[in-house]
Amino acid sequence: MRSILLLTAFLLTRVITAQEIVVAHEDDKVKVEYTISQVKKKGEMLGEIKLIITNKTSSYIEVDFVGSLFHNMVLAEATHLENLCVNPKQIKKGKLKGLFYRPESLSYEQLLEEDFELYIEDLKIKNVSSCK
Numbered sequence: 001m002r003s004i005l006l007l008t009a010f011l012l013t014r015v016i017t018a019q020e021i022v023v024a025h026e027d028d029k030v031k032v033e034y035t036i037s038q039v040k041k042k043g044e045m046l047g048e049i050k051l052i053i054t055n056k057t058s059s060y061i062e063v064d065f066v067g068s069l070f071h072n073m074v075l076a077e078a079t080h081l082e083n084l085c086v087n088p089k090q091i092k093k094g095k096l097k098g099l100f101y102r103p104e105s106l107s108y109e110q111l112l113e114e115d116f117e118l119y120i121e122d123l124k125i126k127n128v129s130s131c132k
Contacts, residue, residue, distance in 0.1 A: 025120035036111045047108030050094025055086035064124040070117045085131035
C-alpha cells in the first residue's frame with residue numbers, strides 16, 4: 001500500500017497530463033514532433049513542450065532550428081535548438097531531463113488551445129561522421 005502511494009505521489013509531481021503528438025515539420029530527412037505536458041517545478045505547475053526528432057536517413061545528422069511559438073497568430077517567443085545529433089534511423093525524445101522547452105510567456109492552458117502553434121524555422125540538417 002505504501003509503495004502505491006509513493007508511486008502515485010511521484011507521478012503526480014512529475015507529469016500531470018500529456019497531449020497527443022503533433023507533427024511540426026516533416027520532410028524526407030527529418031520529422032519534428034511535440035507533445036504538451038504539465039510538470040511541477042518548485043511547487044509551481046508549468047507547461048512544457050517535449051520534442052521528438054526522428055532521423056529518417058541512414059546517416060548521422062546534426063539538426064539546428066528555431067522553434068517559434070505562436071498564440072493567436074502572434075509570436076509569443078522562440079527558442080533555438082543547436083547541434084542536436086541524431087543517430088541513423090533513430091528518434092530523440094523529450095523526457096524529464098531531456099529534449100524539452102518550458103515557455104516563459106505562455107501558460108499550460110494556452111499551449112493546449114487551438115490558437116497555439118509551434119513552427120519550425122531555419123531548419124538546417126548536416127551529415128556528420130558520428131554522434132558523441
